[in-house]
Amino acid sequence: MTETHDLSIDQRLALRSAATRLREQFDGVFGQETIELFLHSSYDQFASRSTIPNFLPLLAERFARQRLQALAKVEGHIQDGKPVVLFLCVHNAGRSQMALGFFQYLAGDGAVAWSGGSEPGYEINPSAVAAMAERGIDISKEFPKPWTTEIVQAADVVITMGCGDACPVFPGKRYLDWQLDDPAGKGVEDVRPVRDEIERRIRDLLEELNVPALH
Template sequence: MSDLPEVLFVCVHNAGRSQMAAALLDHHAAGRVRVRSAGSAPADSINSAVIAVMEELGLDLSKEFPKPLTADAVQAADVVITMGCGDACPIFPGKRYLDWQLEDPAGKPVEQVRPIRDEIDARVRSLLAELVPAR
């Protein structure tokens, strides 16, 4: 049993917002947080504009793939962050839930996905500072 905090990011398709959030938190946490992402209705692949804007930061999402949301994943998480999946996320008592209202990058060009990525990055850094206070 790990004593690392575990964060689960959930959006509908697990092809954009939740993938960016998971990659950014994993990057900034540098092993201090366990990170997962999932979708309530996973897409076939990750949004190509999302892959492109993450590549700009040196983060490679090309090998990632959308994963289905499971009750086990929610139960394992300390913090569940939903991004526009409405009531599709199972709710378990004692979990911390945050709902991040973020624009969906689906169908948007790279120029419009960049600000979404930057907003997610700012929120992820703030969350990390809360979960793992600086030593």
């Protein structure tokens, strides 16, 4: 088994447990080597900037699962017809997380959504969390993460929010650029208008995708 360096015993055990769960989920789709490569590379991406080491194996497992699901779609293992939308901003801490929250809340199982950042931050913007909580949507358990090639390739629609030239461009993808104020450093009162504009755009997007809004 591939091992990431400088891990505590608890972290090694947690990663091994995560690898077991991922192997069970993707049994018959991906082999052990691919699963462990994605898990450990995901761990390494968070390890360099995480302030909460104990949560690293959990974050790595969640991100590896998302990446493996994306790769499965790219390779044709998943053909459920559900549209996949990717929300990208700079830090993946505010706008793209609010968009992801609204999309998942309104679309339910009717579509798939992911988010990422060109320069992922360390935590979700507290004002964004509070503003979304006012609408009954909890994004506090989300985490800033990078975009990866397989995730972009798996998306049907890529929505960018302020990442400019840093956002990935792949031929044949549908791109939408949403000009939205960056909520970084702002209080809840100033974030609410951004939140409400994101909701409006998400509802319009779902209508375009022929995905009924649940709320």
